[in-house]
Amino acid sequence: MDSGSLAPQTAADPAAPGLQARKKLAAMHRIQAVALDLFEERGFDQVAIEAVAAGADVSPRTVYRYFGTKEMLVIWDEADEHPSSPLAACFSSADPIGALRAALGAGFAAMSESELRTIRRRLSLVFSHQAIEAALVLHSYEKSGAIVGTLAPNREEGPERQIFVHAFIGASIGAMRHWWRSGFAGPPFAFVDRALALLEHGFTASTLDASEADA
Amino acid sequence: MDSGSLAPQTAADPAAPGLQARKKLAAMHRIQAVALDLFEERGFDQVAIEAVAAGADVSPRTVYRYFGTKEMLVIWDEADEHPSSPLAACFSSADPIGALRAALGAGFAAMSESELRTIRRRLSLVFSHQAIEAALVLHSYEKSGAIVGTLAPNREEGPERQIFVHAFIGASIGAMRHWWRSGFAGPPFAFVDRALALLEHGFTASTLDASEADA
């Protein structure tokens, strides 16, 4: 609702985004908010892009230009915009899993309650609709693939890193799905942390057999 | 080309599929063959379903009835039809990873060279087109989710199994992707086996750092 951040900046920050960039970002937030409302109210498949556009006072063409696909209305996160993702450093770390645990923990801790609420709303839509979940998996693959690609551009690599990235994303999404299925019980980081612990120490038979196995 | 298996069976096998079932299966193989040819020739996005249907001498409506989506023309595998999937037993085994390794190894070993060639063609399409890869991930999640769902219908579960299933699929697809990127060098099972070994014993820092790390 509030678009106070559209006011021009007094100091000339060299890396400051211009007015159009700020307007675009504000419009994207507005469009996504309208979309989430409509999707929750009528169901993802029952809402046409045209309705979202009308509710956000933009043209359908603009919605497509901003988000590309209907699923991206749910998937999109402003954090993805910043290219200097904290995940990038993790994959190149000597201890990737430890770095990921630290980065994700810090990320979740830094979230406000309203941000967490939005995350929960989006995840509910993700796991209720196959098409959105598929888009999320794919988006994550792409992002991580791009990160790994910049780390080792030319080197012939073994399959380990590729397998790890995919397994990491799979495990994370599995953890998020379980968080959702549990009615978002407990802090979100507990689930991701459990997933990372499993990846780090391996899935033993006893781990999978018993429901009680704390790391 | 040959549809010899359409001949009526002499002995009355009680579980034998009827004529329509055999015709449908033959048509699906024919349609998929045409689709793969066209997709490789012109590109997935440049081929309309109508063209596939025309090439296979069926109506477009029938293609949709059989495959549901365009991506399924690539994803579909006759092995998926049989409900008694060997994977089902694996997830309920006391040693799921060992069982998976055995089942997948046996599955790959049983494949003829022509079947392997088809797998390679399909994988090339999968990893060249995001939409198909997304559909594959989704399809795998669904299948595995259904299997796990039948195993423990009511029990409240911890996140471990959910995480494992997703990580397993992620790792497998990562392995397959690497197999594809390597120009399908070596036997396919080596990559999946590597993925399973990593899942079983965990991703250590040294595993991810060096390209050379044999289990």
Place this chain on the structure above:
DNA sequence: TGCCATCTGGCAGTCACTGCCTATAATGAG
């Protein structure tokens, strides 16, 4: 203030996908 680059909106078109109805082919009983 005025020029230039960029962006938004509208239009028309393609195509994946679906529900509905009819024609046809397989199945089982007599």
Place this chain on the structure above:
DNA sequence: CTCATTATAGGCAGTGACTGCCAGATGGCA
């Protein structure tokens, strides 16, 4: 073998996601 029943393929029309194109509007900047 014949017929009634049932399942299945094909045709048709419609919806909606998504895209290229062009004209008009708007921010960026001298």
